[in-house]
Amino acid sequence: MSTQQLGKSEDQLQELSQALDQGISSPVKRMLNSLSAADTAHLIESSPPKIRSLLWQLLDKEQEAEVLQELSDDVRQYYLDQMNAAEVAEITTGFDPDDLVDLLQQLPDAITQQVLSSMDAQDRARVEHILSYPEDTAGGLMNTDTITIRPNNPLDVVLRYLRRHDELPAMTDSLLVVNRQDAFIGVLPINKLLTTNPSITVREVMNTDIEPINAMTPASQVAQLFERQDLVSAPVIDDDGKLLGRITIDDVVDVIREEADHSLMSMAGLEDDEDTFAPAMKTAKRRAVWLGINLITAFVASAFIGMFQETIDKVVALAVLMPIVASMGGIAGSQTLTLVIRAMALGQIGKSNTFWLLNRECIVGLVNGLIWALVVSGVAYVWFGDGIISTVIAAAMIINLVVAVISGAALPIILKTLKIDPALAGGVILTTVTDVVGYISFLGLATLFLT
Amino acid sequence: MSTQQLGKSEDQLQELSQALDQGISSPVKRMLNSLSAADTAHLIESSPPKIRSLLWQLLDKEQEAEVLQELSDDVRQYYLDQMNAAEVAEITTGFDPDDLVDLLQQLPDAITQQVLSSMDAQDRARVEHILSYPEDTAGGLMNTDTITIRPNNPLDVVLRYLRRHDELPAMTDSLLVVNRQDAFIGVLPINKLLTTNPSITVREVMNTDIEPINAMTPASQVAQLFERQDLVSAPVIDDDGKLLGRITIDDVVDVIREEADHSLMSMAGLEDDEDTFAPAMKTAKRRAVWLGINLITAFVASAFIGMFQETIDKVVALAVLMPIVASMGGIAGSQTLTLVIRAMALGQIGKSNTFWLLNRECIVGLVNGLIWALVVSGVAYVWFGDGIISTVIAAAMIINLVVAVISGAALPIILKTLKIDPALAGGVILTTVTDVVGYISFLGLATLFLT
Numbered sequence: 001m002s003t004q005q006l007g008k009s010e011d012q013l014q015e016l017s018q019a020l021d022q023g024i025s026s027p028v029k030r031m032l033n034s035l036s037a038a039d040t041a042h043l044i045e046s047s048p049p050k051i052r053s054l055l056w057q058l059l060d061k062e063q064e065a066e067v068l069q070e071l072s073d074d075v076r077q078y079y080l081d082q083m084n085a086a087e088v089a090e091i092t093t094g095f096d097p098d099d100l101v102d103l104l105q106q107l108p109d110a111i112t113q114q115v116l117s118s119m120d121a122q123d124r125a126r127v128e129h130i131l132s133y134p135e136d137t138a139g140g141l142m143n144t145d146t147i148t149i150r151p152n153n154p155l156d157v158v159l160r161y162l163r164r165h166d167e168l169p170a171m172t173d174s175l176l177v178v179n180r181q182d183a184f185i186g187v188l189p190i191n192k193l194l195t196t197n198p199s200i201t202v203r204e205v206m207n208t209d210i211e212p213i214n215a216m217t218p219a220s221q222v223a224q225l226f227e228r229q230d231l232v233s234a235p236v237i238d239d240d241g242k243l244l245g246r247i248t249i250d251d252v253v254d255v256i257r258e259e260a261d262h263s264l265m266s267m268a269g270l271e272d273d274e275d276t277f278a279p280a281m282k283t284a285k286r287r288a289v290w291l292g293i294n295l296i297t298a299f300v301a302s303a304f305i306g307m308f309q310e311t312i313d314k315v316v317a318l319a320v321l322m323p324i325v326a327s328m329g330g331i332a333g334s335q336t337l338t339l340v341i342r343a344m345a346l347g348q349i350g351k352s353n354t355f356w357l358l359n360r361e362c363i364v365g366l367v368n369g370l371i372w373a374l375v376v377s378g379v380a381y382v383w384f385g386d387g388i389i390s391t392v393i394a395a396a397m398i399i400n401l402v403v404a405v406i407s408g409a410a411l412p413i414i415l416k417t418l419k420i421d422p423a424l425a426g427g428v429i430l431t432t433v434t435d436v437v438g439y440i441s442f443l444g445l446a447t448l449f450l451t
Numbered sequence: 452m453s454t455q456q457l458g459k460s461e462d463q464l465q466e467l468s469q470a471l472d473q474g475i476s477s478p479v480k481r482m483l484n485s486l487s488a489a490d491t492a493h494l495i496e497s498s499p500p501k502i503r504s505l506l507w508q509l510l511d512k513e514q515e516a517e518v519l520q521e522l523s524d525d526v527r528q529y530y531l532d533q534m535n536a537a538e539v540a541e542i543t544t545g546f547d548p549d550d551l552v553d554l555l556q557q558l559p560d561a562i563t564q565q566v567l568s569s570m571d572a573q574d575r576a577r578v579e580h581i582l583s584y585p586e587d588t589a590g591g592l593m594n595t596d597t598i599t600i601r602p603n604n605p606l607d608v609v610l611r612y613l614r615r616h617d618e619l620p621a622m623t624d625s626l627l628v629v630n631r632q633d634a635f636i637g638v639l640p641i642n643k644l645l646t647t648n649p650s651i652t653v654r655e656v657m658n659t660d661i662e663p664i665n666a667m668t669p670a671s672q673v674a675q676l677f678e679r680q681d682l683v684s685a686p687v688i689d690d691d692g693k694l695l696g697r698i699t700i701d702d703v704v705d706v707i708r709e710e711a712d713h714s715l716m717s718m719a720g721l722e723d724d725e726d727t728f729a730p731a732m733k734t735a736k737r738r739a740v741w742l743g744i745n746l747i748t749a750f751v752a753s754a755f756i757g758m759f760q761e762t763i764d765k766v767v768a769l770a771v772l773m774p775i776v777a778s779m780g781g782i783a784g785s786q787t788l789t790l791v792i793r794a795m796a797l798g799q800i801g802k803s804n805t806f807w808l809l810n811r812e813c814i815v816g817l818v819n820g821l822i823w824a825l826v827v828s829g830v831a832y833v834w835f836g837d838g839i840i841s842t843v844i845a846a847a848m849i850i851n852l853v854v855a856v857i858s859g860a861a862l863p864i865i866l867k868t869l870k871i872d873p874a875l876a877g878g879v880i881l882t883t884v885t886d887v888v889g890y891i892s893f894l895g896l897a898t899l900f901l902t
Contacts, residue, residue, distance in 0.1 A: 016803075038679035046799040048807040070679075159645070168642040171683060173624060190641055191619040194610070227708070228489035228521075230701040232622060232683055249700055250681040256704060257678070260711025261793065267715075268789035269782075276794040277804065280814035287786055288819050294782045295823055298775040299830065306771045306834075312763075319763050319770035320756045323886070324749040326774070331720075331745045335738055338719035342712065343727040348497040352467075353728065356499040363731035368739050372746055379750065383757075435774070 016043070016051065029058045037066035045075055048277050065091045069099050074275040077106055085114030097123070098143040098251065101130045129244075138222050139215030141255070142236040142245035145169040148178045149202055151185060156198035158188070171248040173232040177206045184212045184235050184243040212237040215244055219255045224347060226252040263341050266423035269293075297428055301326070301435035308443035311451055317384045318446050321393055324376060325442045329400035329434030332368060336361050336408030337426050344412060344422065358409050365405035369398035388449050396442035404434045467494070467502065480509045488514065492521035499728050516542045520550050525726040528557055536565030548574070549594040549702065552581045580695075589673050590666030592706070593687040593696035596620035599629045600653055602636060607649035609639070622699040624683040628657045635663045635686050635694040663688040666695055670706045675798055677703040714792050717874035720744075748879055752777070752886035759894035762902055768835045769897050772844055775827060777889030780851035783819060784881045787812050787859025792874050795863060809860050816856035820849035839900050847893035855885045 019028050032040060032055070040059070044052050044067065056079065059067060068076060068091065080088065080103070088111060092100050104112045104127070112131075116124050126144050133139025147168060149158055158175065162168065174187040186206035196205050212235040213222060225231065226249060233248045262272045269290030278286075305312075305322070312319050340357070343349050349357070377394035381387065407430055412422035415429075470479050483491060483506070491510070495503050495518065507530065510518060519527060519542065531539065531554070539562060543551050555563045555578070563582075567575050577595050584590025598619060600609055609626065613619065625638040637657035647656050663686040664673060676682065677700060684699045713723045720741030729737075756763075756773070763770050791808070794800050800808070828845035832838065858881055863873030866880075 036680070042679065042798070045797075046801070046804060048804055048811075162645045163647075165646050167646055170681065171624075172642055173622075173683070190645070191623055194613045194641070195616050195618055196614075227704055228493065229487070230621070232624070232700065249683065249704075253678055253700075253704060253707060256707055257711060260708060260715070264711070264715040264718075264789060264793060268786045270786060270790060274790060274793075276790060276797075276799050277808070277811075280811045281818070283811065284815045284818040287783070287815065288822055290786065291779060291782060291819055291823055292826075295775070295779060295826065298778045301778075302771050302775055305774070309767050309771060312770050313767045316760050316764045316770075319767075319773075320753050320760060322770075323756070323774060323777070324746070324753055327749045327752075327882075327886075328742060328746060331742060332738070335719045335721060335741065338715060339721060339725060339727060342715060342725075346496075346727075347493070348727050350497070353497060353499055357728070360499075360728075360731045360734065364735045364738065367732070367735040368742055371739055372742055375743075375746065431778075435778075 016047075016055070025054075025058055028055075032058055032063070037063065038070045040067045041070035045072060045276070049279050052277070061091065065094070068103070069095065072273040072275070073106060074271065074273045074278070076103070078275075080106055085111045086118075089115045089118040096143055096145065097126045097130055098141070100127055101140070102135075104131065105135055133215055136219040137215060138213045138217040138219070138236050138247060139244065141219055141222060141247050141251050142215070143169070143248065143251075144245040146176050146235075146243070146246050147172060148176045148182075148243065149188065151177050151179070151203040151206065152201055154199055154201050155193055155196060155205070158193060158202060159198060171233050171250065174207075176235050176243055176246065177202055178243050182243055183241045184237050186210065187235065210235070212241075212243070213247065214239065220259055220345075221347075222247060223252050223255045223259060227256070259345060263338075263345060263423045266421060267338070267341075267427050269424070293428060294431075297432040297435070300432055301439060304436050304439050305443065308439075308447055311443055311447045315389070315446065315450050317386065317389055318443060318450075321380060321384075321389070322439055322442050325393060325396045325400050326435045326438030328372060328376075328397060329404040329438045330431055332365065332401045333404035333408040333430045333434050334427065336364075336405045337412060337422075337430055340409050340412045341423050341426065344416065349413065354413060358406060361405040361409040362402060365402035366398070369401035372401070373397040389446070392445045392449060393442060395445055396438065399441040400434060400438045403437045404430075407433045467498075467506070476505075476509055479506070483509055483514070488517035489521045491518045496523060496526055496727070500730050503728070512542065516545070519554070520546065523724040523726070524557060525722065525724045525729070527554070529726075531557055536562045537569075540566045540569040547594055547596065548577045548581055549592070551578055552591070553586075555582065556586050584666055587670040588666060589664045589668040589670070589687050589698060590695065592670055592673060592698050592702050593666070594620070594699065594702075595696040597627050597686075597694070597697050598623060599627045599633075599694065600639065602628050602630070602654040602657065603652055605650055605652050606644055606647055606656070609644060609653060610649060622684050622701065625658075627686050627694055627697065628653055629694050633694055634692045635688050637661065638686065661686070663692075663694070664698065665690065671710055671796070672798075673698060674703050674706045674710065678707070710796060714789075714796060714874045717872060718789070718792075718878050720875070744879060745882075748883040748886070751883055752890060755887050755890050756894065759890075759898055762894055762898040766840070766897065766901050768837065768840055769894060769901075772831060772835075772840070773890055773893050776844060776847045776851050776893045777886045779823060779827075779848060780855040780885030780889045781882055783816065783852045784855030784859040784885050785878065787815075787856045788863060788873075788877050788881055791860050791863045792877065795867065795873065800864065805864060809857060812856040812860045813853060816853035817849070820852035823852070824848040840897070843896045843900055844893060846896055847889065850892040851885060851889045854888045855881075858884045 016028055016031065035043065040063065044055055047055060068079065088107065092103060092115065104115060116127065119127065130140065130142065130144070172190065174189045176184060177186040177188055179185055186208040187210050188202055188206045192205050213225065215236050215238055226234065231249065233246050235246050236244045238244055258272050265272050265274060340349065373394035376397055377390035380393050381390035411430055412426050415422040415425055467479055467482065486494065491514065495506055498506060519530065539558065543554060543566065555566060567578065570578065581591065581593065581595070600612070623641065625640045627635060628637045628639055630636055637659040638661050639653055639657045643656050664676065666687050666689055677685065682700065684697050686697050687695045689695055709723050716723050716725060791800065824845035827848055828841035831844050832841035862877050862881055866873040866876055
């Protein structure tokens with residue numbers, strides 16, 4: 001696809017919807033045939049449900065299979081749900097084992113078993129092997145289409161061996177060197193193969209500094225490894241050092257994209273791969289849960305305000321100013337929370353620097369608390385002309401900002417220890433803390449000094 | 452680096468800080484020498500300022516140069532600020548042009564000019580050429596270390612030509628085919644070179660379906676192209692079709708990481724590459740600005756509450772319940788905002804589907820408004836035993852949730868048209884809208900029906 005076409009995808013979509021509205025499907029079919037599977041998948045993901053299903057109907061079986069591989073989980077699930085085992089088996093013939101595994105993991109066990117039983121023995125063994133590793137480990141990411149060579153061959157033998165292939169597996173930037181027991185011993189980069197005297201043996205030029213990845217390594221660590229070392233592919237081994245397969249950068253890019261999206265989406269209570277154009281009722285149902293959780297925290301905050309009804313009844317200005325203290329705490333806390341969640345995703349937070357970080361945040365909270373307390377109390381004084389109210393709001397602001405930033409730094413670290421996803425739960429808990437502390441400190445101090 | 456070492460980076464950091472605390476630098480130096488530049492950069496980024504500068508002092512000149520390339524912009528800036536032009540020139544000798552350009556873009560113009568003038572003519576021409584493209588375009592991402600071949604040569608000539616190189620540029624998965632005018636005409640994948648009969652010419656096997664990337668293409672589109680087509684490298688051309696260089700996946704991975712981080716960090720008013728362990732005063736200063744902006748919006752909301760002081764004075768329960776309406780609107784709105792911002796980053800939003808999306812959100816807001824209005828009014832009735840209050844809060848909740856989700860969907864689209872970053876400004880504006888609408892609808896209706 002050209003970059004021009006990329007820019008045009010909006011226009012394409014508009015043309016398509018017009019054509020579909022008019023019931024003219026032949027130009028649409030022509031357009032679909034000219035697009036790559038990845039672009040068709042993008043077009044489907046960018047379409048509302050009605051157009052989406054019309055587009056899908058216009059695809060032939062072969063296109064369906066290719067597009068299915070490119071769709072995001074949420075949208076793919078929709079199409080998979082409409083297929084039976086025989087249809088899934090038919091459509092997935094010819095998939096790479098790792099792509100097939102991605103898809104099977106989305107299916108009910110019964111259908112997975114039926115699809116597996118329709119495969120030939122060798123393919124089934126491969127797929128079952130990858131399926132035995134959790135989705136978010138190196139084993140779940142790997143593919144088994146590796147080209148392995150022996151160390152004692154000269155390079156011209158390797159070259160002749162390669163020439164017997166019709167093509168090499170995608171992203172083959174190196175050949176994997178194994179011994180007779182299939183244990184991994186090194187890699188021969190293709191670029192070295194091309195620039196070295198062909199009479200030299202593999203053993204002499206292979207790279208043995210590459211550390212293979214254990215199959216149980218978490219996907220996020222694999223992504224960090226690829227990012228730090230600028231890898232295109234990397235070998236995967238089992239606990240005994242036996243070569244199992246290799247991971248390629250295209251699958252790692254998906255991990256990086258999903259991981260980065262995870263923090264953003266979870267903090268708003270959304271799924272990582274939330275379908276942008278899901279139907280209204282499905283969307284409403286998913287979001288209702290998150291709103292319900294937040295309603296509980298809002299009621300908690302209100303309950304604390306309720307404790308000070310008498311004070312508010314006497315000085316109504318407090319009701320006007322109280323959201324300011326709570327809101328500033330929420331903002332300051334979520335800045336720290338976001339920073340720490342990102343740092344944790346990058347593997348930057350450990351025992352040795354947690355204390356420093358908490359201490360730093362404490363200072364930051366104090367400094368910003370002092371600055372904005374001054375401003376707020378000044379404005380409050382001009383507004384309500386009451387020295388006590390303006391002193392009370394200043395004190396409450398400092399207290400809440402310090403509590404907010406310390407909570408923002410400590411919460412994700414505590415939640416991670418408890419194996420709770422900080423990106424999902426952190427924001428809700430933090431807002432409850434900053435609301436409650438904000439209202440209690442402001443209304444509590446006001447009760448002490450104003451009544 | 453092994454995956455074991457990855458898991459150990461925390462322990463390493465702790466060992467390091469202990470050793471440094473005790474003033475023992477020789478074991479630390481040994482450890483630093485055993486780490487790759489990328490791992491050392493990660494260690495520095497994970498360290499508080501004191502340890503950071505001790506670590507830096509222990510690096511020799513050559514290590515400094517390598518580590519500098521791996522550091523994130525914010526941390527790198529700190530070290531660059533301490534160097535003069537001669538030092539920068541010395542340390543950057545041997546950098547790839549594209550890495551050098553990344554670094555020069557962070558320096559004041561005067562220093563950049565001095566560094567450029569210290570380079571030899573050919574290198575300077577290359578660097579200046581890349582510098583002429585904006586950082587966030589294909590031209591700014593590209594490298595000029597391409598291997599080009601002519602179409603009429605047979606493959607064995609190409610193989611002999613490659614063998615004359617000591618090594619090929621990193622991530623060379625294909626050779627670029629150009630005509631006599633240096634115009635790009637196709638690519639010869641290395642894997643095809645290895646599996647095809649060597650007597651066949653380049654012209655017969657080269658792939659001419661690859662569309663080259665124009666140098667002015669935005670980096671985000673380049674990233675989408677690499678992701679959708681699973682590319683390792685891609686050719687870059689100028690407007691006349693002349694080959695300028697190539698982009699490799701390692702640089703694209705950085706773009707993907709930065710883009711994904713951008714939405715997350717901007718929504719909290721943080722820089723994309725914010726230094727997790729920046730000193731307290733620097734952090735406080737940066738965050739103060741964001742808090743100040745939010746303080747203005749908090750005062751705007753308070754001003755609207757202030758309009759209803761009389762009503763609150765009569766029915767103090769309103770002060771207790773009013774934050775619930777505002778808070779639920781904020782949550783519902785930010786869910787939609789996050790979804791749309793992510794969808795825009797993925798290139799899914801265009802004219803043809805905006806109306807559908809707004810309409811869908813309207814239904815979602817209405818459905819969730821109704822559900823939670825029922826719950827809230829029930830709880831409010833049990834709490835305060837007042838039918839009018841519980842009816843008023845239900846109505847306000849529905850109004851605010853519908854306004855919130857429509858604003859959440861429309862705001863980023865409007866901001867983007869105005870060339871304002873939706874991730875940065877969207878949240879602040881949205882919260883102002885949901886607060887103001889929340890307070891006005893609740894207190895306004897209460898004023899109408901309760902007083």
